[in-house]
């Protein structure tokens with residue numbers, strides 16, 4: 001058998017997935033992957049392939065998410081759920097330091113050492129890899145790298161999955177962030193189910209990926225198997241539920257800051273912050289100081305924050321963005337307009353989470369289309 005290297009494509013049977021995950025575990029990685037919990041597909045620690053959402057799919061629409069059983073036992077036959085990999089690297093809550101009062105009146109300061117986690121992410125979609133790249137740019141590659149994020153990003157094995165079942169709220173194809181993964185993975189799987197066959201085409205993205213896959217005798221994928229896999233990903237791109245015209249969205253939003261549509265949307269928005277919490281690229285945090293009742297210990301904690309709260313823009317004497325309209329406008333124009341000036345790309349990857357998990361079903365693709373229509377008029 002010819003050894004496989006980076007860029008090669010192998011074929012795997014479903015019963016080999018357990019062996020693949022065990023081989024990754026054998027290298028000291030904790031497996032994090034999709035699993036069914038609380039009537040949703042969420043990310044958490046998994047013991048192996050049996051913990052994946054076998055035979056489940058999701059039905060998504062603005063403000064709605066439902067799991068249903070499929071007639072076939074697919075491992076990755078669903079779109080993204082409410083969790084993203086953001087929480088793995090950019091923790092929702094982090095203690096920055098703790099101060100303890102000493103008997104002599106002085107203080108001792110304890111600062112947690114940034115923790116490296118050797119984790120393997122299983123089932124990462126193309127839009128999620130794009131989101132991780134955006135967070136890397138902000139939290140790792142900017143002038144003020146976050147040491148906690150850097151430590152958690154250091155030792156990661158990525159098993160990506162090319163999407164074959166896009167959700168009705170997805171629009172990654174129109175932003176060029178999916179449904180096929182391009183780079184940034186160790187292995188990328190495409191799951192193919194036909195009337196007679198169920199197999200994975202596995203693309204090798206790194207030497208580590210080649211080593212793991214080389215632990216047992218896998219075959220190269222045939223031309224017809226590769227063609228089947230490519231056709232499924234292409235079909236996923238063609239039937240994506242929504243789209244955004246990315247060519248000039250930055251300019252359209254920038255010249256429509258006084259568009260009446262902002263107020264219409266704000267009248268529906270509850271300011272619940274769901275959209276920012278589920279978004280895989282939102283990175284804003286707030287810092288809180290907490291003291292215990294005895295006054296002996298003070299803790300400084302960093303938590304995810306949201307630009308949808310009034311307190312988010314509080315500076316001396318009051319909030320800068322007092323109206324719901326100004327807060328919704330800030331969020332959308334940041335994501336799809338001036339993010340490009342700050343970081344060189346749009347801040348949205350088209351995952352659709354903010355549409356599905358908005359209790360009012362506010363849909364940013366619809367909002368952009370409405371603003372665009374008024375702009376053209």
Ligand code: SF4
Pocket residue numbers: 275278279280281282335347348349350351352353354355
């Ligand atoms: S703004 Fe919405 S669609 Fe875009 S990346 Fe965030 S959650 Fe996904």
Ligand code: SF4
Pocket residue numbers: 268269270271272273274275276308354357358359360361362
């Ligand atoms: S999820 Fe919807 S209702 Fe909640 S803050 Fe976001 S846009 Fe407003």
